[in-house]
Amino acid sequence: MPLPVLPGHPHFSYQGNALFAEAMRVSELAATYGTPLFIYSKAAMLSALAAYQRGFEGRDAQICYAMKANSSLAVLQVFARAGCGFDIVSGGELERVQAAGGDVRKVIFSGVGKTRAEMRQALAAGIGCFNVESEAELDVLSGVALEMKLRAPVSIRVNPNVDPKTHPYISTGLKGSKFGVAHEDALRIYQHAASLQGLKVVGIDCHIGSQITEATPYLDAMDRMLDLVAAIEAAGITLAHIDFGGGLGINYNDDTPPEADALWRQLLAKLDARGYGGRKLMIEPGRSLVGNAGICITEVLYLKPGEQKNFCIIDAAMNDLPRPAMYQAFHAIVPVEALAPKAEGVVYDVVGPVCESGDWIGRDRVLDVAPGDQLAVMSAGAYCMSMASNYNTRGRAAELLVDGDVARLIRERESAADTFRGELLLP
Numbered sequence: 001m002p003l004p005v006l007p008g009h010p011h012f013s014y015q016g017n018a019l020f021a022e023a024m025r026v027s028e029l030a031a032t033y034g035t036p037l038f039i040y041s042k043a044a045m046l047s048a049l050a051a052y053q054r055g056f057e058g059r060d061a062q063i064c065y066a067m068k069a070n071s072s073l074a075v076l077q078v079f080a081r082a083g084c085g086f087d088i089v090s091g092g093e094l095e096r097v098q099a100a101g102g103d104v105r106k107v108i109f110s111g112v113g114k115t116r117a118e119m120r121q122a123l124a125a126g127i128g129c130f131n132v133e134s135e136a137e138l139d140v141l142s143g144v145a146l147e148m149k150l151r152a153p154v155s156i157r158v159n160p161n162v163d164p165k166t167h168p169y170i171s172t173g174l175k176g177s178k179f180g181v182a183h184e185d186a187l188r189i190y191q192h193a194a195s196l197q198g199l200k201v202v203g204i205d206c207h208i209g210s211q212i213t214e215a216t217p218y219l220d221a222m223d224r225m226l227d228l229v230a231a232i233e234a235a236g237i238t239l240a241h242i243d244f245g246g247g248l249g250i251n252y253n254d255d256t257p258p259e260a261d262a263l264w265r266q267l268l269a270k271l272d273a274r275g276y277g278g279r280k281l282m283i284e285p286g287r288s289l290v291g292n293a294g295i296c297i298t299e300v301l302y303l304k305p306g307e308q309k310n311f312c313i314i315d316a317a318m319n320d321l322p323r324p325a326m327y328q329a330f331h332a333i334v335p336v337e338a339l340a341p342k343a344e345g346v347v348y349d350v351v352g353p354v355c356e357s358g359d360w361i362g363r364d365r366v367l368d369v370a371p372g373d374q375l376a377v378m379s380a381g382a383y384c385m386s387m388a389s390n391y392n393t394r395g396r397a398a399e400l401l402v403d404g405d406v407a408r409l410i411r412e413r414e415s416a417a418d419t420f421r422g423e424l425l426l427p
């Protein structure tokens, strides 16, 4: 079989027949650290970030990495050191930002179900902004802030009601979504927020979905948002910043999302045309910063030929790579060392050891493999480790961060004992 091409992965490449992560040979890393193994490229993260930074050059803009995409501490350090803030969705994520040395003043707190304890924690830490998702949350947050003799900086997440044309589970800006407040209610809710003593209105935000591969939904959402900004400011409420959320897609499988800088050239042209080009801008990208900066290395355990299907059973599973089971998502699966190319491959369903029929990683893949071979599951930097579980008492995989010819272990492989730490036996 010919070597596969690796679109969207400039920092992972074949040299001869061997897959490399930057300057490190992947098979050697897997031999040292075992499998399943996540390998991230620092250069890939920074070049994805650089596309946004180029797009915003000369603007007053803050990039808040949506850390739920990959919240490993060393990954957060890479973005914190590059000047990013963070979009968090829990008190736990705030603790991770602090543990990684991130700047809490550049933290924005999204999510529909913030608890009072999380609000107190974030107020005490001094985060930059709460992205409030309901009217009820405004009242609770104001009360919590007043008890602490503080005013909470708030932005309200508005649902612009545009279709991001993505998977329904990752589409968040339509009517009927649990996120944000309806566009037609936004002005009234802003007036309510402005009347609450414990709040200080600082911005407006939206986030319309994830894995968006077209510019049009963003352009439409921007128009809808700017209409609202005009109405809210006409009512005497100043919005210091406008936050356009995240959601830009990556190339998993012949997807062709716009480049971040090209997308923002278009969006900024619209902002300028409508007179908002000088406003402080925020964005919350997640997947587009890390998705194609990571791969997951796995070993082929067994080949199981069948009448209807051939199965390639690997040592990574849905607990490590949950996206196929959750969203029917596609990850490219490629050889780590392609031996002397044989004439043709065999069509396999690539599945893990977990006791669920949903535990598949790839369907109908042509592979030329034998037990003991290693495969790389591509585009595994986002929403993989951060969604990983211990189902079937499988310890979570190890993680490496490659920087040129240096590979650092950034997460140890979990042992079975790690997975039941904190559980108590009956007397």
Ligand SMILES: *Cc1c(COP(=O)(O)O)cnc(C)c1O
Binding pocket: 066, 068, 069, 087, 110, 111, 207, 209, 210, 211, 245, 246, 247, 248, 284, 285, 286, 287, 288
């Ligand atoms: C998940 C999320 C993001 C990031 O989405 P991506 O598709 O990973 O860029 C941004 N903002 C909010 C509020 C989110 O929930």
